[in-house]
Amino acid sequence: MSLPSFFGGFRVTLRQVLEPRVTRQYPKEKQPKPPRLHGRHVLSRYEDGMEKCIGCELCAAVCPADCIYVRGKDNPPESPVSPGERYGFVYEINYLRCIHCDLCVEACPTEAITESKMFEFSFTSRADAIYTREELLVDDDGRPQKLPWEDWREGDDEHTSGWMRATAPAGSAAYEGQVQWSGELGYGVRTPEGGQSGRRDDSRTGNISIRAVEATKIPRRAGGKVI
Numbered sequence: 670m671s672l673p674s675f676f677g678g679f680r681v682t683l684r685q686v687l688e689p690r691v692t693r694q695y696p697k698e699k700q701p702k703p704p705r706l707h708g709r710h711v712l713s714r715y716e717d718g719m720e721k722c723i724g725c726e727l728c729a730a731v732c733p734a735d736c737i738y739v740r741g742k743d744n745p746p747e748s749p750v751s752p753g754e755r756y757g758f759v760y761e762i763n764y765l766r767c768i769h770c771d772l773c774v775e776a777c778p779t780e781a782i783t784e785s786k787m788f789e790f791s792f793t794s795r796a797d798a799i800y801t802r803e804e805l806l807v808d809d810d811g812r813p814q815k816l817p818w819e820d821w822r823e824g825d826d827e828h829t830s831g832w833m834r835a836t837a838p839a840g841s842a843a844y845e846g847q848v849q850w851s852g853e854l855g856y857g858v859r860t861p862e863g864g865q866s867g868r869r870d871d872s873r874t875g876n877i878s879i880r881a882v883e884a885t886k887i888p889r890r891a892g893g894k895v896i
Contacts, residue, residue, distance in 0.1 A: 696789070696820065704862070704876045707769035707830055708788035710762055711813045712805040713781055714854040720750050720806065721781035721853070722757035728773035728782050736766035737773060757781075760802035765795065771830055780850050783829035785813055789820040811855020828874055829859075 693700065713721050724741020742758030750756040773782050792798045797818060807813055815821045845861075846868030852858040860873040869876070 699822065702786050702825075704828060704874065705830065706786045706788065707771045708785045708825070709764075709790065709813075709819070710773075710800070710805055711783050711785050711807060711826070711829060712757070712760065712802065713783055714807055714811060715752070716852045716854055716857065718809070718854055719752055720756055721779045721851075722760065723751050723753040723779055723781070724755040724757040725778065727776045727778065731772045731776040733770060733772065734766045734768050736763040737761070738763075753779075757802060760805060762800045762805065764790075764792075764798045764800065774830055780853075785826050785829050787813070787819060787821050787825040790816070790818050792818060807854060811853060827856075 715721060724739060726739045726741065729737040729739045738759065738761040739757055740759035741755040744750055744754060744756055769784065769788070771784060774784055804814055804816060813821075813826050848858055848861055850859065860870055862869070862874050862876060
């Protein structure tokens with residue numbers, strides 16, 4: 670092998686030494702998250718503070734990974750937990766099994782279980798990976814509880830996947846953009862996601878077009894040219 674051909678093999682490597690770095694300084698710097706991102710679950714409350722979960726166990730029934738365990742219990746007459754006859758006395762999600770498919774959110778008749786945008790969490794034991802009702806339930810301000818092993822960032826709790834519905838059941842476009850759910854503690858009535866009609870408010874729902882996302886990316890280089 671001749672010397673020119675030997676050093677020619679390092680041509681691309683040596684050329685990239687002088688190019689600007691394209692690596693994001695994670696975790697300090699993060700890529701914007703898509704509006705429909707499925708992250709850690711949250712159990713919501715009504716605006717009056719009562720829990721939305723009625724212990725119907727539909728979320729556990731529809732879960733394809735069998736990671737949800739729910740047991741309902743009759744509401745105590747003197748101090749009811751939810752507006753219904755029953756409430757979720759036991760609610761557990763095993764995140765070693767969860768695939769974040771969001772089917773539990775769609776199956777819930779009261780919009781009790783939703784998914785935030787927070788997906789960066791790690792565990793040091795199997796017990797930590799099983800979230801209990803007390804850990805999933807929002808606090809008295811309606812905000813998700815932030816556990817020590819979770820990396821919450823601003824906006825991760827604002828637009829949960831429980832409200833990512835552009836149309837009514839059966840997909841009728843006539844109901845697109847119309848609110849069909851109750852308010853929740855700390856956030857009020859969520860803004861519906863916009864579909865193809867003009868009834869949409871992307872600034873409130875957090876929807877970001879692919880053109881806007883591409884504009885925020887760090888420029889890449891190919892052949893010495895910025896693309």
